[in-house]
Amino acid sequence: MKTIVLIGLVLAISGVALARDLPEFIHVCKKNEPNLSECIKSSIINLKPQLKTGMPDYKIPSLEPLMLKELTATAGGNLKLKITNAIIHGSSDFLLTKLKANLETLTFIVDVDLPRLSISGNYDVNGRIILLYIRGNGPMQGNFTNSKAFVKIQMKEFKKEDGESYLKVAELKTKIAVVQDGALHLENLFGGDPVLGDAVNNAINSNFNSFVTEIKPTVENAISNAFTDIANGILQQFPFKTLFPES
Ligand SMILES: *[C@@H]1O[C@H](CO)[C@@H](O)[C@H](O)[C@H]1NC(C)=O
Numbered sequence: 001m002k003t004i005v006l007i008g009l010v011l012a013i014s015g016v017a018l019a020r021d022l023p024e025f026i027h028v029c030k031k032n033e034p035n036l037s038e039c040i041k042s043s044i045i046n047l048k049p050q051l052k053t054g055m056p057d058y059k060i061p062s063l064e065p066l067m068l069k070e071l072t073a074t075a076g077g078n079l080k081l082k083i084t085n086a087i088i089h090g091s092s093d094f095l096l097t098k099l100k101a102n103l104e105t106l107t108f109i110v111d112v113d114l115p116r117l118s119i120s121g122n123y124d125v126n127g128r129i130i131l132l133y134i135r136g137n138g139p140m141q142g143n144f145t146n147s148k149a150f151v152k153i154q155m156k157e158f159k160k161e162d163g164e165s166y167l168k169v170a171e172l173k174t175k176i177a178v179v180q181d182g183a184l185h186l187e188n189l190f191g192g193d194p195v196l197g198d199a200v201n202n203a204i205n206s207n208f209n210s211f212v213t214e215i216k217p218t219v220e221n222a223i224s225n226a227f228t229d230i231a232n233g234i235l236q237q238f239p240f241k242t243l244f245p246e247s
């Protein structure tokens, strides 16, 4: 008995990733489900309460709020943008408007509506946007209403040391289709210059749509990277056949 406890402790401390059974709050979809897409969709909707609070034991982060340590623009271009310690409210109110899953090709297409998102954090920006040169770093806060996003996920199968087959994200692409409206406030622009700071904040807010269009690729990239990490963290715990049993 003591030995078992000791082994358990050693494994827990060393963080060895072991294949595990699915927790009861995940509703399993069989591989040959008549409508697999429908099944996965209702399984995700079922999971909303757990997604809201998060399940650290299963590496499921909390969506309310969703905390992202770093959203960095890796894309080239004229703008460098980094948002750190972002706290996002409203992601748990997501609506799945479409879900298409194909287990032959391992392709998943998900459309989501986000009625209201509010984000706060620290920004660091340098570059040209809506014809303005902006530079600064400090706290930021913003609201976005009625956003629509499309996510396309290409998975691949890989074998772990335990001989089991697992899924991982080969490519995850987020497209922000619509942001109906919003507002943003960047504190401390240009080292705290109040006149320039106010002018740029006003310019951003009165040209919010153009602003969103310009930062979109950056934000899409950052969101895709964040969600790839989250998805892989969850997926590496459960073998493919546990997630999608044959029958
Ligand atoms: C399967 O479910 C999806 C997603 O809910 C739905 O759009 C589609 O019409 C369904 N297909 C069939 C054949 O029932």
Ligand SMILES: *[C@@H]1O[C@H](CO)[C@@H](O)[C@H](O)[C@H]1NC(C)=O
Residues within 6 Å of the ligand: 118, 141, 142, 143, 183, 184, 185
């Ligand atoms: C975002 O919404 C909150 C709550 O309604 C409000 O207090 C805040 O001022 C808004 N932010 C901006 C930048 O307008």
